[in-house]
Amino acid sequence: MPQIQLFASPAGELRISVYSRISITFFMPKSIEKMDKQPKQPKEAPTPQESYNKKKWGEIKKKGYAAISIDEGRKMGVPQEELDEIAQEFIARRTKEERYDTVYNFMRNTKIGTEEEIKSAGEQAYKFFFEKKKYSFAISIAKDVYGKDSEEWKRVDEAIEATQEEKEEEEEKEEVLLISKDATFAEFFNALDDAEEGGIFNNVNFEDKLNKKFDPIFATEVLAFRDLREKEARTTNVLDFFKKHGYSQKDISIFLPIKFKRERKKQ
16 A cells, blocks of 8 residues: 655645655645745634623613713713713703703713813803893802803802892882891881881781781780880891891791892992
């Protein structure tokens, strides 16, 4: 039985030796030779397995709280792409509702977007609320975005001051007695007498409201400053006396036809 042996020579020849007194030589094709010498292509790295709990993540998302979902998602290792989708959907919805302050606070608290993008959202919110004359929103955003020394903050503060003055002027036209926080009972009852005589209180009875809304004994003490305690009335502060007996400025303004003037800022 003849024996066959295959081997390649340094010259690129394929030699087949048949040990039966016969020797046959073939030339290896260059394409095969090159193929044999080509470097091996690296294998693609396997796709990493998602390590977060999808079921728990799904339950968190169902609750609908975008900021909480993003915070919890980061802790769980949820891919940033998924968190960005939640943020984009939330921002788009609130922007459509013109809730720009919510958008700004959301981006700031969740750190979604660059510093420039977050500041831009704050500037948009400030401009919107200032133009809408919603100054309580605007001044809060101005303080955060620009600072209290900025022109933006000062502009809102001046607008609030002007609005308050307009409000006080309107209150003077209503059946409300506007007095200073420093007013004594003597000053208060003099102003009350003028208001009643001037026809401001056509439908309001001060004494009746005082007796119905406050403790009867306390009401008697207040009315005593009008007739029996005239000397004390000149030195007793109205607001302080009410506070001493457990009643706040808000209580007075709600239950009595009295409003206190807003203190002017010192220049």
